[in-house]
Amino acid sequence: MTCADNYFDVDGDATNGCEISCAEEVIDGTCTSCSSPTLGDCAAIECDKNTFNIDNNITNGCEVGCSAVPQGICTACTNDTATGCTAVTCDVNKFNTNNDAIDGCEGE
Numbered sequence: 001m002t003c004a005d006n007y008f009d010v011d012g013d014a015t016n017g018c019e020i021s022c023a024e025e026v027i028d029g030t031c032t033s034c035s036s037p038t039l040g041d042c043a044a045i046e047c048d049k050n051t052f053n054i055d056n057n058i059t060n061g062c063e064v065g066c067s068a069v070p071q072g073i074c075t076a077c078t079n080d081t082a083t084g085c086t087a088v089t090c091d092v093n094k095f096n097t098n099n100d101a102i103d104g105c106e107g108e
Contacts, residue, residue: 008037027061029053052080069104072096 001009003018010020022031023042028051031042040059047053047062054064066077069085071094076087082103088096090105097106 006032006034010037026058027063028065029062031058050075050077054080069101071107072105074101074104076101 001014001018003009006022007018008020009018020037022034023037024031026042026045029045029047031044032046033042033044035041035043042058045053045058045061050066051062052064053062057063064080066074066085067080067082068074069082069088072088072090074082074085074087075089076085078084078086085101085104088101088104090096094105094107096104
């Protein structure tokens, strides 16, 4: 039996086809290319929204989220640095008065 890319017939039963795909245990991401369904054989991952594989180590997944910003939490970002912050939730009594998520939240 020939399986499509990234799918495998691990039980040898042709009646249920290629029943297994790449490992699903990637932290905060999905394995998109693999040579077997084992996590160690994952060759490429796609990170979930707002997470990043900074160390290029597939086995620990997408280990970094949005960067910290002053007096708030970066809730959406394009990379793991403060310059990638696109949305922020401010701490109590702090406000994003200049509408610039990159520099976090300003005083009262």
